[in-house]
Amino acid sequence: MAIDRTEPTTAPGQIQLAVTGVSKRFGGVRAVEDVSIAVRRGAIASVIGPNGAGKTSLLNMISGFYKPDTGSIVFDGTDITRFRPSEIAACGIARTFQNIALFSGMTVLDNIMLGRHVHMKAGILSSLVYWGLAQREEVRHRARVEELIDFLGLQDLRRQPAGALAYGLRKRVELARALALDPKVLLLDEPMGGMNQEEKEDMARYILDVNEQWGTTVILIEHDMALVMDISDRVSVLDRGRKIAEGTPAEVQRNPDVMRAYLGGVAEEEQAA
Amino acid sequence: MGGFDWGFTFVLVVNGVMVGLMYALIALGFVLICKATDVINFAQGEFVMFAAFIAAGVAGAGLNFWVAALVSIIGMVALGFGLERVVLRPLIGRGIIAVVMATIGLAAVLRGVAVLIFGPDTRAITMPVGDMPINLGIVSVPPAQLAGAVVSIIFLAVFSWFFLKSRVGVAMRAVADSQQVAMAMGINVRRYFALAWAMAGVVSAIGGVVWGAMLGVDNQIALVGLKVFPVVILGGLDSIVGAIVGGLIIGVVENLAAGYFDPVVGGGTKDFAPYLVMLIVLMIRPEGMFGRRRIERV
Known part of the structure; x- marks a missing residue:
């Protein structure tokens, strides 16, 4: 694919990702039913909603794992609706998974x-045959990876098998791996799920830092309303597959539909349990 | 029983190790595919057979051994690519039974086609190593067997390095671990599937040339595939180290059975001893010595 990664095709503040x-x-x-979300470049946009609202399905469509039945997804002016997941990653959209999806037998490094991977120019064959190029690339990429390791405080864990780490650390390694794509858009599926308060605050800090330092657009799916409201520029609320509200955190918090969805959702869950 | 004959045992073990290295190499072809694509390839023995036929055919046409080996490697890579594309890719996501049946069918087709093309006669591959037995202390071994063992060690080492250290190898492990997550990393999963089959083709070609040189080439050679299952069950379906250790153990067990039990009971234990080991492993440690314990998420 001939997408120039160095030049941003969207100016800051313009719509970078349009789900229509x-x-x-x-x-x-x-x-998911007839959901539209427009995310501006450099924004932190959150998608919240009760369990089963369609948040992860929406994210899976953006990252290419599900093909939408209707509608379109346009990123930096390119229609990526029918792209394969690997092509979408190559465009500069990285993601993490709700149930941590590290390669557990491999080291953190x-x-x-x-x-x-998407930045490695040497193809399969040339890197098998032509060692020089692959080696030089390796060194360059390693430097970037070291930056991320420092950034996320993973220095002591380089050689540890990822599967052996504590939960919070695995979440952090997964964030590092997604950041290693140098993504323009970072999709985070419940990055704070299952964490204690301190870990959640650390993670929120990292997300803000990523957004600030590299201008990365962040799309965040979260359960924890309070944290989302703290760090998001825009919040969209899904309920039963539909978007029921959208706006600044303050606007969304005042929205009666949102209150109902959340309280109703909780009540139903409790009944089910 | 009289005194234990250490010399005799030593000879059996050395021969077992030699043949075990060959089993390990052939099992490696199986492991590569299983590791990267999750396919259980029941046609591994037929791959080896087909490779041996190609090499014997080329050598029979008067060309030199190295040319024959090279043609066999190229032919098997092409066959690996082709089969992945035509037979296995359409079956992605179709369940394990469909894939297993497809590879069993493939095995039968390859056995038949080999005879159609090359005829039913036993052919020979002659390695350029002479036939003066090489003396290794108490044991002397045929040079072809020693060459086979050396080639096996080299390839096993290269592939171990490849998976542990090289970028392509690490990406292939990622594909094996989770196709979904690998895709999210921008890895083109299909390309790696094809590569795994091509690499299995290379390994099968090497195995076929060496094994064919030792045994002579006809479609019976595919029976070596039956040794692959005890080896990989013992070692772990997706472990290269497992293939090596499993191959060595099965080779030694087989030779000890041949040396100690066959004379007593009149033969036959050599052939089922590996399977006995396999059954025991399945009962006490189904994932093998080095295999990944698969945890099913519900």
Whole structure:
């Protein structure tokens, strides 16, 4: 794919990612229905909603794992609706997963280095045949990975198998791996899920730092309302596959539909349990 | 029983190690595919057979051994690519039974096609190593067997390095670990599937040339595939170290059975001893010595 990664095609503040009217059904279940979200370059945009609201399905459509039944997704002026996941990653959209998806048998370093994959120019064959190029590339990429290791405080864990780390650290390694793509847009699926308060605050700090230092656009899916409200520029609320509200954190918090969805959602969950 | 004959045992073990290294190399072809693509390839023995036929055919046409080996490697890489593309890719996501049946079918087709193309006669591959037995202390071994063992060690070392250290190898492990996550890293998963089959083709070609040189080439040579299963069950389906250790153990067990039990019971234990080991492993440690314990998330 001939996408020039060095030149941003969207100016700061302009719409960088436009999700327009996407729907996804699984059998009879409407996971996502006619949802539109426009994210400005450099923003932290959050998607919140009760369990089963369609947040992860939406994220899976943006990252290419699900193909929307209707609607379109445009990134930096390119329609990526039908792109394969690997092509979308190559465009500069990185993601993390709700249930940490590290390569658990590999070291922390190997995991993060794999995040550089899209930047490695030497193809499979040439790197098998022509060592020089691959080696030189390796050194260059390693330097970037070291930056990220410092940034996220993972210095002592380079050689540890990723699967052996504590939960909070694994989440951090997964963030490092996503950042290793040097993404223009970072999709985070519940990066603070299952964390204690201190870890959550650390993670929120990292997200803000990434956004500030590199101007990375962040799309954040979270359960924890309070933290989302603290760090987001825009918040979209999904309920049962539909977008029921959107706005600044303050606007969304005042929205009666949102209150109902959240309180109703909690009540239903408790009934189910 | 009289005194334990250490010399005899030593000979059996050395021969077992030699043949075990060959099993390890052939099992490596199986492991590569299983590791990268999650496919259990029941046609591994037929791959080896086909490679041996190609080499014997080329050598039979009067060309030199190295040319024959090279043609066999190229032919097997092409076959690996082709089969992945035509047979296995359409079956991605179709369940393990469909894929297993496809490879079993493939095995039968390859056995038949080999005879169609090359005829039913036993052919020979002659390695340029002479036939003066080489003396290793108490044991002397045929040079072809020693050459086979050396080639196996080299390839096993190269592939171990490849998976542990090289970028492509690490990416391939990532694909094996989780296709989804690998895609999210921008890895083109299909390309790596094709590469795994091509590499299995290379390994099978080497195995076929060496094994064919030792045994002579006809479609019976595919039976070596039956040794692959005890080896990989023992070692772990997706472990290269497992293939090596498993190959050595199975080779030694087989030779000890041949030396000690076959004369007593009149033969046959050599052939089922590896499977006995396999059954025991399945009962006490189903993932093998070095295999990944698969945890199913519900």
